[in-house]
Amino acid sequence: MHVEENVPTARQYGTGWYLALWSGELTEGDVVPLKYFGRDLVAFRGDSGKAFILDAHCLHMGAHLGYGGEVVGDDLMCPFHNWQWRGADGANSNIPYLDRCIKKQLKTWLVHEQDGLIYFWFSRTGSEEPTYFPPKVIEAGRSDFYPVYPHGALKVEVTFPPQFAFENVADLSHLRTVHKWAEVPELNGAGAYGDMFHTDLTGTVPTRSGGATVRNENWQWGPGLIYSRLHGLHPTGQITAATPIDHETSSYSMSVWVQRIGEGEVPVGRAKAVIEEQRRQALNAEGNDRIIWDNMVYLDNAALVGDERKTIGVHRVWFQRFRSDTPPPTPPPIPVPEGTPYPQPTIEDDLDTASGSISESPAVHSTAETLQGG
The missing domain is CATH 2.102.10.10 (Rieske [2Fe-2S] iron-sulphur domain)
Incomplete structure (x- = not known):
C-alpha cells in the first residue's frame, strides 16, 4: 500500500x-x-x-x-x-x-x-489510470441557466482537508442544526456505487414566506468533486470541488449554475441571492459551515449513532478506496424507494488509456438525463 x-x-x-x-x-x-x-x-x-x-x-x-x-x-x-x-x-x-x-x-x-471547468487527474502512486470521469452538469448545457463563469465561480483557500466539507453529502442531521432546515430531511436513497457516492433527500427549508419543500441530489465522484442538484425554490446545479494545495491547505470552490431571471448574462434577484448564500455559508470565514470546518479535528473513530452509521459511516469507508491499494469493502447502498422518478445509478466504464483518451458510456441518469459523460 x-x-x-x-x-x-x-x-x-x-x-x-x-x-x-x-x-x-x-x-x-x-x-x-x-x-x-x-x-x-x-x-x-x-x-x-x-x-x-x-x-x-x-x-x-x-x-x-x-x-x-x-x-x-x-x-x-x-x-x-x-x-x-x-x-x-x-x-x-x-x-x-x-x-x-x-x-x-x-x-x-x-x-x-x-x-x-478544467479538471486534471492525480494519482497518489503516479501510475493509476482513470477509472471514472468528472460528472457532466445538466444545467451547463441549458440556455435557461446562467453560465457559471464568472458570476457563479466561487473559490477560497482553506486550511481544512477536503473530507471535512465532503462528508456533508452524507450528514443529514447537520442540515437541521447548521442550516436550520425544519427537520432532519428524509433520506430517499444513499450509498456507494463504485467511484461514486450518492445521496438523495427531501426536506423543508425556511423562507420569508414560510417553509418550502426541496429535494437535494448529490453525486460525489472520487475524493475531489461533488455534483449537486437542488429542486424547489430556485433550481440550481453545482460542482463543489476541493483540490489539495499541500497537506495543510486546499483550494475549495463552488461552481454554481442558477436558473435565469430575465435575459441578461448577470444573475439578478433570487438567482443572485442563491449564489451569495452559498458564498456566505460555505466560503466566508464566518459562514455556518466554515466556522465549524476551520476549527474541528478529524476523529478516526467518531461516535456515529443511528442512521449516521449508514450514511457518514459508509461514506468514510468508501472514501478510503482512493487512498489505499486494499480499501475495506463498502456496504451495499440503501435502495432508492420505488416510485422515485429516476433509476438507480450504475457504473459502466469503458476506458481507452493506451491512447491517452477516455471514453465512457452513460453512468448515472436522473429523469432520463445523462449526468456522467465522456
Missing part, C-alpha cells in the same frame, strides 16, 4: 479528478501558474484551443514556466533561455541556439475540460 507517513487520514491525498481552474481563466495564449499536491504546475492554452498542465520548472535551469512563459503553437516557451516544451507530452521541442533537442520530458498531467 502507498502510505503517506505521518499524515493524518483526512489529509492524505486521494487518487482522482480535481478542479484546476475555470475555462474562463485560461483563454487562448494564457499561461497560469498553479500549485497543487505540493508541486508547482503551469497551465496554458495552446493555439489549437487545448488546455495543458505541466510540471512548472524548466528542465534546463529550473525557471518557472508560469511566470513569463509564452505559448508557441501548442508548446510552452521558457522565459529564461527560450527552450520550448510540448504540451502534449512534455518533451523538449526546441532549443534556439542548438540544432537538436535534449531527451528530457516535463511531467504532463491528464486534463479533461467540460462545462466550463
Whole structure:
C-alpha cells in the first residue's frame, strides 16, 4: 500500500479528478501558474484551443514556466533561455541556439475540460489510470441557466482537508442544526456505487414566506468533486470541488449554475441571492459551515449513532478506496424507494488509456438525463 507517513487520514491525498481552474481563466495564449499536491504546475492554452498542465520548472535551469512563459503553437516557451516544451507530452521541442533537442520530458498531467471547468487527474502512486470521469452538469448545457463563469465561480483557500466539507453529502442531521432546515430531511436513497457516492433527500427549508419543500441530489465522484442538484425554490446545479494545495491547505470552490431571471448574462434577484448564500455559508470565514470546518479535528473513530452509521459511516469507508491499494469493502447502498422518478445509478466504464483518451458510456441518469459523460 502507498502510505503517506505521518499524515493524518483526512489529509492524505486521494487518487482522482480535481478542479484546476475555470475555462474562463485560461483563454487562448494564457499561461497560469498553479500549485497543487505540493508541486508547482503551469497551465496554458495552446493555439489549437487545448488546455495543458505541466510540471512548472524548466528542465534546463529550473525557471518557472508560469511566470513569463509564452505559448508557441501548442508548446510552452521558457522565459529564461527560450527552450520550448510540448504540451502534449512534455518533451523538449526546441532549443534556439542548438540544432537538436535534449531527451528530457516535463511531467504532463491528464486534463479533461467540460462545462466550463478544467479538471486534471492525480494519482497518489503516479501510475493509476482513470477509472471514472468528472460528472457532466445538466444545467451547463441549458440556455435557461446562467453560465457559471464568472458570476457563479466561487473559490477560497482553506486550511481544512477536503473530507471535512465532503462528508456533508452524507450528514443529514447537520442540515437541521447548521442550516436550520425544519427537520432532519428524509433520506430517499444513499450509498456507494463504485467511484461514486450518492445521496438523495427531501426536506423543508425556511423562507420569508414560510417553509418550502426541496429535494437535494448529490453525486460525489472520487475524493475531489461533488455534483449537486437542488429542486424547489430556485433550481440550481453545482460542482463543489476541493483540490489539495499541500497537506495543510486546499483550494475549495463552488461552481454554481442558477436558473435565469430575465435575459441578461448577470444573475439578478433570487438567482443572485442563491449564489451569495452559498458564498456566505460555505466560503466566508464566518459562514455556518466554515466556522465549524476551520476549527474541528478529524476523529478516526467518531461516535456515529443511528442512521449516521449508514450514511457518514459508509461514506468514510468508501472514501478510503482512493487512498489505499486494499480499501475495506463498502456496504451495499440503501435502495432508492420505488416510485422515485429516476433509476438507480450504475457504473459502466469503458476506458481507452493506451491512447491517452477516455471514453465512457452513460453512468448515472436522473429523469432520463445523462449526468456522467465522456
